[in-house]
Amino acid sequence: MADLTIDWDYAARVSEGKLDLDWLHSWNHEVGEEIKPSRIGLTMKDIAVGRYGDIPEEAPMRTMAPRGGEREAVMPDMGYTLNKRADVWAENVMDLYEEAVSRQWSATRDIEWSEIPDIDPDLEHALCQVCTVLSEVEMIASDFPAKWMWQINHDYVEAKMFLATQIMDESRHTEVFRKRALAKGAGLGRSRAATEEFLKLILDADNYSEGSALMHLLGEGIVLSLFRAGELLSPSPVEKKIFRLCMQDEARHVAYGTMHLRYALANDPDREGEYHEYLDKGERILAALFTIPEVVEPLMILAAGGEEEAAALGGQAADMLQMRVIEEYLQRCDRAGIDRRSRIQIPGIIGGYDPAEHGVTSEAAMAQATN
């Protein structure tokens, strides 16, 4: 613990005009040259030069002192537990932070709330049930980074800053779907325990890597596909815009998750088995989501245009969506450097109903759903 006693001698010297100025006269950490901003302004990447861009593989101290500046030899231990670059880093994290800041939006100001048309009550209720699920699941992606962020060493401050944007993004998603559910008077629908099982798995993750793989890569990848489906099935331009704006945010989070896992595995390939175990667990629970009526049926009703039409169409639109979700997730896993194709736990691909085996292609399903 550093000495916090008041230095009365120094106070007396200063009062006599005798400044210390050692910090000024010994200044030796210049960048070297003036930094030229890039075309969008002065970015975090622009200033990551020299000692300021030297991101240590293992942080030498557990301090909030800014990376690259001068530090005392002994500083208070802030209690960080994530002290290795591979714990939290992704090669795209600086770009994603800038993008997130640039592309913020307001659920209050940027959505044309007064232009939502009156629609068939079944469609309105189906949409509100989708909003209920999304308002519920989105906040986990605020809570999880918030739980871990203070434990990330300040030498990886760009990762912390990106996670701060994610917390804001997901808060806004919870807000916008809650607002849409209430805006026309229909209100929020039903939450199910099974949905919360997946959220609890993320929140209770033993370490950041496990939670990040489950949330950024698996969970948010699936929600990204749900946002795309929401945009397709939206009953008016107002919801279209809501889903598009959320889609953009979610895709950033997935981009971080994919590249973080890639970075972590590249630096410690021995951890691959550990990640497989995390994803095994997550996929098994997520597979159950595809069998929750409150998750699947509202999308079917919106796709088909009504309750009776949804019954006639059956699960073809949902099957299509599931196929897209799984394939896009597997491609991201490939990119991250982890092969999940041989052991995926979601029954649509292995061990259960495979729409492709039954001749249900995404093209046929969606063509019927959207005609």
Add this chain to the structure above:
Amino acid sequence: MPEFPSGEWFDALAAQANDKADDLAEFGFSNIRLACRINGLPDGDRYFGLRVEGYDVISDGEIDPASWGADCTLEGPAQVWFEMVSNIRENGGADLSHTLNALSLPEIPLRIVSDDPMGRDLFFRYNQTLQEVFDLAAEVPTEMPVTTRPNS
């Protein structure tokens, strides 16, 4: 009046977007190289390159996909492209079933293709901006090929 599709038409779209730069800037900066592949034209499949760099929209006109280095490619039959552009022009913007995402999510009639899922995901990361750009086709004087007109 530029014909769709042509390099001149994409140039005009980019110029229109840059005229509305302040409006587009509200959605933030973007960084994507989007190739538009229009299949089944009389002279075969044709590719056009559209970049959004920062707040600038740049048309590279007709491109060679092998050397252009797209992050992702939006591709589909010419008839669908004609329909999308016509729909945008008739409605002042894409209607519910003619947005870029709606046309490409099921992988029919359009689809988004990339060797790299990170490149494909850029299409989602900048989707609102891309939609705003394509909606500006409503303000681009456009000559549509005779073969796309009703009863032709």
